[in-house]
Amino acid sequence: MSRPAKTHKVKMMEQQLAKKLTRQVVGSLVGCVHCGMCNDACHYVLAFPDDPKMTPSYKADQLRKLFKANFDWTGKAIPWWVGADKAPLTDDDLEVIKDISFGTCTNCRRCTLSCPMGVDTATLNRIMRGLLSHVGVMPEGVRVVSKDQWELGNQMGVLKEDYVDTLEWMSEELEEDLGHGEAAIPVDKAGAKIMYCINPREVKYDPRTIKEAALIFWAAGESWTMPSEGWDNTNFGLFSGDDGLGGVSARREYDKARQLGVEKIVISECGHGFRSTRCEGVNWAGEQQPVPMESAVMTMLRFIKEGRIKVDPTRNPERVTFHDSCNNARSCGFYEEPRELLKLVTMDFQEMYPNRAENYCCTGGGGAMSMSEYTPRRLESAKVKADQIRATGAKVVVTSCHNCVDGLSDLIKHYGLGCEVKQLVNLVANALVLDEVKEPEAVPAPAEIEVAPVAVASPLAGRKILVVDDEDDVRLFLTTVFEDAGAQVLTASDGDTAVAVAREHQPDLISLDLSMPGKDGVETFVELRRTPETEEIPVCVVTGHPEFRQVIYDRPVAPPEGYLGKPVDEDKLVAYAHHIIEHREAKVH
Amino acid sequence: MVEQRVGQKTIRLVRGDITEMEVDAFVFDITEDVKLGSGFGGAIQQRGGVAIQKQLDTIGSCPTGEAVVTEAGLLKASWIIHANGPKFREEDEEAKLASAVRAALARAEEKGVKRLAFPPIGTGLYQVPLDLCTRVMVDTISEHLSDGASLEEVLIVAPDDREYKPFAARIQEGA
Numbered sequence: 001m002s003r004p005a006k007t008h009k010v011k012m013m014e015q016q017l018a019k020k021l022t023r024q025v026v027g028s029l030v031g032c033v034h035c036g037m038c039n040d041a042c043h044y045v046l047a048f049p050d051d052p053k054m055t056p057s058y059k060a061d062q063l064r065k066l067f068k069a070n071f072d073w074t075g076k077a078i079p080w081w082v083g084a085d086k087a088p089l090t091d092d093d094l095e096v097i098k099d100i101s102f103g104t105c106t107n108c109r110r111c112t113l114s115c116p117m118g119v120d121t122a123t124l125n126r127i128m129r130g131l132l133s134h135v136g137v138m139p140e141g142v143r144v145v146s147k148d149q150w151e152l153g154n155q156m157g158v159l160k161e162d163y164v165d166t167l168e169w170m171s172e173e174l175e176e177d178l179g180h181g182e183a184a185i186p187v188d189k190a191g192a193k194i195m196y197c198i199n200p201r202e203v204k205y206d207p208r209t210i211k212e213a214a215l216i217f218w219a220a221g222e223s224w225t226m227p228s229e230g231w232d233n234t235n236f237g238l239f240s241g242d243d244g245l246g247g248v249s250a251r252r253e254y255d256k257a258r259q260l261g262v263e264k265i266v267i268s269e270c271g272h273g274f275r276s277t278r279c280e281g282v283n284w285a286g287e288q289q290p291v292p293m294e295s296a297v298m299t300m301l302r303f304i305k306e307g308r309i310k311v312d313p314t315r316n317p318e319r320v321t322f323h324d325s326c327n328n329a330r331s332c333g334f335y336e337e338p339r340e341l342l343k344l345v346t347m348d349f350q351e352m353y354p355n356r357a358e359n360y361c362c363t364g365g366g367g368a369m370s371m372s373e374y375t376p377r378r379l380e381s382a383k384v385k386a387d388q389i390r391a392t393g394a395k396v397v398v399t400s401c402h403n404c405v406d407g408l409s410d411l412i413k414h415y416g417l418g419c420e421v422k423q424l425v426n427l428v429a430n431a432l433v434l435d436e437v438k439e440p441e442a443v444p445a446p447a448e449i450e451v452a453p454v455a456v457a458s459p460l461a462g463r464k465i466l467v468v469d470d471e472d473d474v475r476l477f478l479t480t481v482f483e484d485a486g487a488q489v490l491t492a493s494d495g496d497t498a499v500a501v502a503r504e505h506q507p508d509l510i511s512l513d514l515s516m517p518g519k520d521g522v523e524t525f526v527e528l529r530r531t532p533e534t535e536e537i538p539v540c541v542v543t544g545h546p547e548f549r550q551v552i553y554d555r556p557v558a559p560p561e562g563y564l565g566k567p568v569d570e571d572k573l574v575a576y577a578h579h580i581i582e583h584r585e586a587k588v589h
Numbered sequence: 590m591v592e593q594r595v596g597q598k599t600i601r602l603v604r605g606d607i608t609e610m611e612v613d614a615f616v617f618d619i620t621e622d623v624k625l626g627s628g629f630g631g632a633i634q635q636r637g638g639v640a641i642q643k644q645l646d647t648i649g650s651c652p653t654g655e656a657v658v659t660e661a662g663l664l665k666a667s668w669i670i671h672a673n674g675p676k677f678r679e680e681d682e683e684a685k686l687a688s689a690v691r692a693a694l695a696r697a698e699e700k701g702v703k704r705l706a707f708p709p710i711g712t713g714l715y716q717v718p719l720d721l722c723t724r725v726m727v728d729t730i731s732e733h734l735s736d737g738a739s740l741e742e743v744l745i746v747a748p749d750d751r752e753y754k755p756f757a758a759r760i761q762e763g764a
Binding site for chain 1: 606626627628629630631632634635636638639676677678679680713714715716748749750751
């Protein structure tokens, strides 16, 4: 039977592959003997042991077939033996390979450690992703996120004014906490010693980590700054295989560091951010003399060792375990420092097994969190990780990676592990011992003086908030918190009612749960965004539900203005609501 | 300053965020389904408001090599010219890119635009080779300006050195 003609996309991929064939890559392409020793290393194989398509060698063979058919003599001499006669030819073939390359591998590189031939399967899979991305064959989430990073300089589409606003917000909170403004976050401070680069997830969904880092820098008396541009330490080029994006993203950080004249870039706790900025970025960017770089974990550890900050581990008494980010541990050999730091700031550390370079993937790596179409398979493949965590008995899983935070949080909920995820910056900030401020001596008030009642702070006074949640107790809790803060509260227990109430009453903010029976929160959110009367009402999503990824990454409509995971902290909820409403008003005016 | 004079007209290279440019109109590289999407499209939606996507929804589609116009909502520009350039190494990318640039220039003339800003069309996510893009864009714009255009100044807004350097070289060749 004759094979179909090669499509234009396949020809373009072959041309692109020719540019990727370094000696190391060719070594991995020709070195595999299909011995199967990598199989048990892969969390997908462990979850689907009867499916041969989950084996690392099968995944790498997709690229091998293309290579053999076009660049290797064996493909001409014995094509049936080396698979060259099954190389992709049509656009349908590419769609199948897309699901293999993006949907059955997190590029965690665990299989690489167990290969007796030294085959780096994750590198081959990344190259295949790069070839597919080159011709536009990729999951929608990867396309959306890559475009954000190419054009706006960060992978979550954070606008410069929103980033700066968040830093100012965190500075204000620090001032409130400390009673002075000395810990305010310096932006674009030329000549500072350290430039601190972060993951945009911190701006968008977890700004407390920025505040905690600022507190630690201030406590250590460090000369530091955050850049107004080139601040994103993440790099979606690592995940999509697009070396062009990899180079341009890394160079933005390096250029900004040189412009500010800093001595060092400190990378906040992000596994792929560390690998991309510190290890791979210099190669993609063609840098000869990169700026010195280190992880914030090393910075915090140094502060303690040099006596620049004091910590009290009794403030973190619960049992903790440590999950190694694949990019930190396996690809960068960075696994002892976080343990050393963890032991200094906690009381009960329990190692998980296996660990360090042999630890299993959180299953959220390699951009998996941005590919919502593969969520069920991802969570199924997480069983081995769940078993590892459960065996430790830990209440807190600590990790130095934002992707891992999301991946672990999802699997903890999915498998009902009943623990939470923290990063080292959370624990160090919590353990931080600041110089004690002398309390003024109490002076008894004369009996005849009446003390005026202190006005109750009502940060949401005059605001109208719609609470949408199907659970009565959660709805009551949120209503109470918002009413105590001065807001008028409307409620809805399902999506249809929520849209109707929002249309009629035009609230200042909608607090939206995502997992509801009937029309779920994602559908409700999209409808709110597409309904003319409600499209501009800010929404704060309150959930821990994995389906939320679709809203973040596929971006069918503009993303929500805020996000909070359950269980919700009351103060944080009010602060978020207040900030979102004020920020929206400032934008409109 | 990197610029090329074409008679009384100017092609100028600048750095910055194209959605914040103080120009009469700027060009956005759109897809056939005229969805603004992420990247600059996300910035247009967030800074410019929801009216822009609504106008695009009314227009419905824009074939490769063509361009359509909307107002610019709350942005500093008056118009956005949505040009559909070639994407992901599709066939005939040089001809399609030249066609998209010409279509964008034609829409600008129809609206009486004097200052127009272009991004390097397609050189990021969409994988258009930089050398091809610089040559086609600078030459096509230059030809248009020398041919009795009412446009007075065309800016090319490079987001990074990666684009700035080759565009600077090409513009200076013709200066």
